Amino acid sequence: MPSFEYAPAPESRAVVDIASSYGLFIDGEFTEPVDGSTFKTVNPATEEVLAEVSEAGQADIDRAVAAARRAHTEVWGPMPGRERAKYLFRIARLLAERSREFAVLETLDNGKPIRESRDVDVPTAAAHFFYYAGWADKLDHAGYGPNPRPHGVAAQVIPWNFPLLMLAWKIAPALAAGNTVVLKPAETTPLSALLFADLLLQADLPPGVVNIVTGARETGSMLVTHRGVDKIAFTGSTAVGKRIARELAGTRKHATLELGGKAANIVFDDAPVDQAIEGIVNGIYFNQGQVCCAGSRLLVQESVAEEVVERLKSRLGTLRLGDPMDKNTDVGAINSPQQLERITRLADAGTAEGATRWTAACEIPATGYWFAPTVFTDVSAAHQIAREEIFGPVLSVMTFRTPQEAVAKANNTPYGLSAGVWTEKGSRILWMADQLRAGVVWANTFNRFDPTSPFGGYKESGHGREGGRHGLAPYLIEGAH
Amino acid sequence: MAAAKASAVKRTAPQGDGAAEDDVVVEATTARASSSSAQSPAPARIDVRKTYKLFIGGAFPRSESGRTYEVTTATGSFAANAAQGSRKDAREAVVAARAAQPGWAGATAYNRGQVLYRVAELLEGRREQFVAEVSAGEGLSTDAAHAVVSDAVDRWVWYAGWTDKVAQVAGSANPVAGPYFNISAPEPTGVVALLAPQQSSLLGLVSVLAPALVTGNAVVLVSSERRPLPAITLAEVLATSDVPKGVVNVLTGRTAEIAPHLAGHMDVNAIDLTGAVGADGVTWGELEAIAADNVKRVLRPELDEAEEDWTRSPGLRRVLAFTETKTVWHPKGV
Numbered sequence: 001m002p003s004f005e006y007a008p009a010p011e012s013r014a015v016v017d018i019a020s021s022y023g024l025f026i027d028g029e030f031t032e033p034v035d036g037s038t039f040k041t042v043n044p045a046t047e048e049v050l051a052e053v054s055e056a057g058q059a060d061i062d063r064a065v066a067a068a069r070r071a072h073t074e075v076w077g078p079m080p081g082r083e084r085a086k087y088l089f090r091i092a093r094l095l096a097e098r099s100r101e102f103a104v105l106e107t108l109d110n111g112k113p114i115r116e117s118r119d120v121d122v123p124t125a126a127a128h129f130f131y132y133a134g135w136a137d138k139l140d141h142a143g144y145g146p147n148p149r150p151h152g153v154a155a156q157v158i159p160w161n162f163p164l165l166m167l168a169w170k171i172a173p174a175l176a177a178g179n180t181v182v183l184k185p186a187e188t189t190p191l192s193a194l195l196f197a198d199l200l201l202q203a204d205l206p207p208g209v210v211n212i213v214t215g216a217r218e219t220g221s222m223l224v225t226h227r228g229v230d231k232i233a234f235t236g237s238t239a240v241g242k243r244i245a246r247e248l249a250g251t252r253k254h255a256t257l258e259l260g261g262k263a264a265n266i267v268f269d270d271a272p273v274d275q276a277i278e279g280i281v282n283g284i285y286f287n288q289g290q291v292c293c294a295g296s297r298l299l300v301q302e303s304v305a306e307e308v309v310e311r312l313k314s315r316l317g318t319l320r321l322g323d324p325m326d327k328n329t330d331v332g333a334i335n336s337p338q339q340l341e342r343i344t345r346l347a348d349a350g351t352a353e354g355a356t357r358w359t360a361a362c363e364i365p366a367t368g369y370w371f372a373p374t375v376f377t378d379v380s381a382a383h384q385i386a387r388e389e390i391f392g393p394v395l396s397v398m399t400f401r402t403p404q405e406a407v408a409k410a411n412n413t414p415y416g417l418s419a420g421v422w423t424e425k426g427s428r429i430l431w432m433a434d435q436l437r438a439g440v441v442w443a444n445t446f447n448r449f450d451p452t453s454p455f456g457g458y459k460e461s462g463h464g465r466e467g468g469r470h471g472l473a474p475y476l477i478e479g480a481h
Numbered sequence: 482m483a484a485a486k487a488s489a490v491k492r493t494a495p496q497g498d499g500a501a502e503d504d505v506v507v508e509a510t511t512a513r514a515s516s517s518s519a520q521s522p523a524p525a526r527i528d529v530r531k532t533y534k535l536f537i538g539g540a541f542p543r544s545e546s547g548r549t550y551e552v553t554t555a556t557g558s559f560a561a562n563a564a565q566g567s568r569k570d571a572r573e574a575v576v577a578a579r580a581a582q583p584g585w586a587g588a589t590a591y592n593r594g595q596v597l598y599r600v601a602e603l604l605e606g607r608r609e610q611f612v613a614e615v616s617a618g619e620g621l622s623t624d625a626a627h628a629v630v631s632d633a634v635d636r637w638v639w640y641a642g643w644t645d646k647v648a649q650v651a652g653s654a655n656p657v658a659g660p661y662f663n664i665s666a667p668e669p670t671g672v673v674a675l676l677a678p679q680q681s682s683l684l685g686l687v688s689v690l691a692p693a694l695v696t697g698n699a700v701v702l703v704s705s706e707r708r709p710l711p712a713i714t715l716a717e718v719l720a721t722s723d724v725p726k727g728v729v730n731v732l733t734g735r736t737a738e739i740a741p742h743l744a745g746h747m748d749v750n751a752i753d754l755t756g757a758v759g760a761d762g763v764t765w766g767e768l769e770a771i772a773a774d775n776v777k778r779v780l781r782p783e784l785d786e787a788e789e790d791w792t793r794s795p796g797l798r799r800v801l802a803f804t805e806t807k808t809v810w811h812p813k814g815v
Contacts (some may be wrong), residue, residue, distance in 0.1 A: 108538065127658065141653070143650070145796070155750065238776070241772075241776060242773045242776060245769075245772075245773035245776060246770045246773040248769075249767075249769035249770035249772075249773060249779075250764065250765065250766020250770065251765050251766075252768055252781075257776065259776065279723065346486075353521070416805075429811065433807075433809045437671075438807070439805060439806065439807060439808065440807075440808050440809075440810070441807065441808070441809045441810070442810045443809060443810060443811040444811060444812055445661070445810055445811070445812050448657070448659070448661065448810050450655070450657035450658055450659070450661075450663070452655040452656055452657055452658075453655045453657050453663050453665070453808055453810070454653075454655070454665045454806050454808050455808070456806070458670075458805050458807075459750065459775070459776065460775055460776045461776075462776060463776065463778055463805075465806050467806075468653060468655055469653055470653070470663065470665065470806050478796070
């Protein structure tokens with residue numbers, strides 16, 4: 001395949017103003033944390049410090065929860081759905097209007113290519129608000145009984161891989177259903193949530209309806225275990241999800257857990273190979289593989305395995321790794337040194353356990369956190385790289401002979417978030433879709449997301465759904481007939 | 482007299498784990514001593530006393546532990562001996578349920594509906610036996626017990642009719658913003674452990690069992706500890722019905738002993754904790770905490786101190802609690 005030289009095409013970072021320091025967004029205003037703790041957030045592509053961010057402690061969480069409670073009791077709870085809807089529509093519109101600002105900030109703070117934050121994260125986030133806005137005054141028709149009620153105050157903790165999009169997935173249905181929110185963005189990617197707080201001021205959202213508290217794991221733990229919250233929504237690791245489930249045991253609080261995954265992407269011998277290659281690449285290298293539903297296990301039918309792997313490697317050779325702000329960049333930076341260390345460790349385990357490692361030849365920038373697209377072949381189901389979620393651009397390739405074997409291998413995991421199937425045969429697609437124990441099955445496509453489409457896992461990938469009519473359920477208490 | 486017997490039985494109850502077998506011996510002796518009056522003459526015919534077994538994989542094995550316990554009526558007289566299920570029995574039951582689940586889920590919804598409806602027919606056929614068990618076990622008049630059996634049969638019929646409707650009510654065609662076919666539908670969660678209510682031994686039992694079966698789950702049911710007879714009789718009904726073996730497995734014994742093993746079992750996908758309310762020596766919160774080990778779906782009891790009102794018309798809550806929504810995407814094109 002010929003390779004082309006591209007001139008740099010960087011997006012301008014001038015569209016967004018980053019303050020040198022940020023407070024906590026509580027009760028409609030930015031305030032200093034009670035004990036004054038701060039931490040820094042860096043651009044993972046350059047290691048440059050972007051801003052100093054407040055670390056919320058117990059007193060701050062108390063304040064935020066109290067503000068959310070007051071807002072729920074006095075303002076947001078009594079407000080008719082049609083009025084709540086208008087606020088949500090406003091937010092959707094403002095997100096679209098300020099989309100470039102959000103995209104640039106997201107890329108700077110997260111390290112993902114601007115092409116992805118511009119074309120996926122931000123527009124999908126805006127669409128999510130737009131979709132749920134319309135539900136706010138139609139809850140009677142959602143299938144949860146007449147006059148379904150909100151829980152009250154929702155505590156929401158989100159990960160760093162899609163900071164703004166996960167915020168939208170959490171906040172939009174919660175507000176539409178009539179809950180108020182205290183949200184904690186991830187420690188390494190707090191900036192788009194703080195910019196969102198600014199957008200809420202612009203939207204004149206009543207104070208306390210949404211509160212944003214920044215901090216690390218401890219802050220998150222304080223929030224989800226706070227006595228004053230009624231509903232918990234968490235997206236993150238399975239280990240933390242289990243801890244939250246344990247902490248909530250015996251209480252009357254409900255949790256939505258969107259946890260890890262180890263998805264199989266299954267390619268049959270009659271698959272449209274060019275499309276399948278693009279799907280495999282999108283499945284595991286989208287967002288540097290830092291995606292819970294990533295297609296991290298490639299199952300290829302034995303008769304075409306060699307061809308598929310060769311073409312995959314050839315395609316990976318054309319991916320451009322580098323400056324996430326460059327519009328031509330395909331592979332951006334890994335979000336943090338901790339994550340880079342994890343990916344490196346698991347990939348090394350793959351080598352140590354005897355799998356064959358192949359890495360795309362690409363220049364790694366001198367500063368920042370990077371990991372080149374990597375493919376492991378000769379992987380056995382027992383290998384760590386076939387079992388554990390790596391959350392990085394590392395693909396483990398295995399083969400199968402029959403559809404039954406593909407199903408058995410695909411389902412051989414405690415996870416069950418997503419799966420991919422590539423074949424031209426319609427009946428086989430539908431049979432496979434029935435057999436795969438996963439919450440989302442992408443057939444002849446991968447990593448598609450839409451506000452109307454429910455997303456969430458089977459088994460240890462968590463429970464509850466986000467998106468669509470189903471995504472309202474976790475935020476509503478069923479009304480009595 | 483009756484009150485004295487009741488308290489004699491109760492006395493052994495709070496001693497949760499460990500010496501379970503000894504407790505039962507004490508309990509059995511106490512109950513028997515007080516129920517047989519030494520002075521009365523021998524009856525003309527001696528009863529054939531029943532010792533019931535477990536229901537696992539379509540068979541009726543004894544508990545591998547060899548233990549049984551005495552079941553008494555509401556007034557404290559002897560009713561039957563029941564198997565006192567153990568951890569190993571629970572594990573066997575999970576294996577049977579896992580093996581049976583794909584076949585049950587793979588049957589057509591219409592077929593599951595027919596099979597479940599036939600169970601209702603069989604329940605009706607055993608009416609007199611259920612009336613006797615409910616009346617004796619729950620201390621109800623015959624008329625009241627008849628009403629309970631009627632409600633239980635009706636409830637089973639109601640759920641049987643849901644098999645081929647749940648997906649239409651709980652599923653959706655999703656209008657995504659792109660050229661894709663996108664559809665969501667509920668699927669069974671898999672293997673579900675059910676702690677049947679302690680008090681309502683038939684209507685409550687049916688109210689937790691039937692909804693779990695509707696979508697194609699296989700279940701391991703722990704019966705009411707002190708009122709297990711309707712569950713045992715229901716197992717006999719199921720054994721002669723068209724419900725495939727292993728789809729329903731029934732364990733009798735001490736809830737506090739068996740439930741933690743099911744809550745912690747890594748091949749159980751969900752657990753209904755209804756029967757933890759009123760069970761001696763265990764709380765639903767403890768079980769829920771154990772269930773977090775593999776992110777089980779947990780259905781909490783509705784109330785902390787009492788059972789819900791089982792005569793109330795149920796919604797789809799119990800059906801949907803043991804389903805997973807699967808969403809399938811496919812591109813559209815020419």
